[in-house]
Amino acid sequence: MPLETEAKAQIRSLVSEFRPGHGDMLAALHRIQHEFGYISGDAIEVLADQLGLFPAHVYGVITYYEEFRLEPPASVDIRWCSGPACRARNGGGIRDAILATLGCEMDGMTEDGRVGVRLGQCNGTCELAPQVWIEERATHTNEIVGHLNAARAIRLARALRDGATATEVLESETVRG
Numbered sequence: 001m002p003l004e005t006e007a008k009a010q011i012r013s014l015v016s017e018f019r020p021g022h023g024d025m026l027a028a029l030h031r032i033q034h035e036f037g038y039i040s041g042d043a044i045e046v047l048a049d050q051l052g053l054f055p056a057h058v059y060g061v062i063t064y065y066e067e068f069r070l071e072p073p074a075s076v077d078i079r080w081c082s083g084p085a086c087r088a089r090n091g092g093g094i095r096d097a098i099l100a101t102l103g104c105e106m107d108g109m110t111e112d113g114r115v116g117v118r119l120g121q122c123n124g125t126c127e128l129a130p131q132v133w134i135e136e137r138a139t140h141t142n143e144i145v146g147h148l149n150a151a152r153a154i155r156l157a158r159a160l161r162d163g164a165t166a167t168e169v170l171e172s173e174t175v176r177g
């Protein structure tokens, strides 16, 4: 069986319980993204077929919602808090230091796909401002690194860029400060 067909079969099995006309589109998209980290062209085709829709309809829904991704994510994401408390404590400087260290743009990633930087919203832990979250797909890590300054942000980004795991970085004295 060709690889692409195997991938489609896996997606079809994942969304087999969803039915046309039951308002299942968002739940199915969330399930696909949770499983694969993004929604591929194959997934769009399979889901459209499952729900009795045109692929363009599914694509339109995906692009309407910010949380859905059409490209594979980085192995590790640094999610930068864009909320007011973090911004007031030099969050912008921390963002710029991280982006410069990784050589990418916001919502981009390093050339090797290892580390990405994504926009985050205030999560209510403003006492830790300025902060980022480290999200590692393989280990399901999702941890805040708070009270950052530019020097620590650079060390954090550099360590991840150079191959450290999220756990190693989070346990590192130099990053924890």
Ligand code: FES
Binding pocket: 081, 082, 083, 084, 085, 086, 087, 121, 122, 123, 124, 125, 126, 129, 131
């Ligand atoms: S503004 Fe960043 S956590 Fe609230």
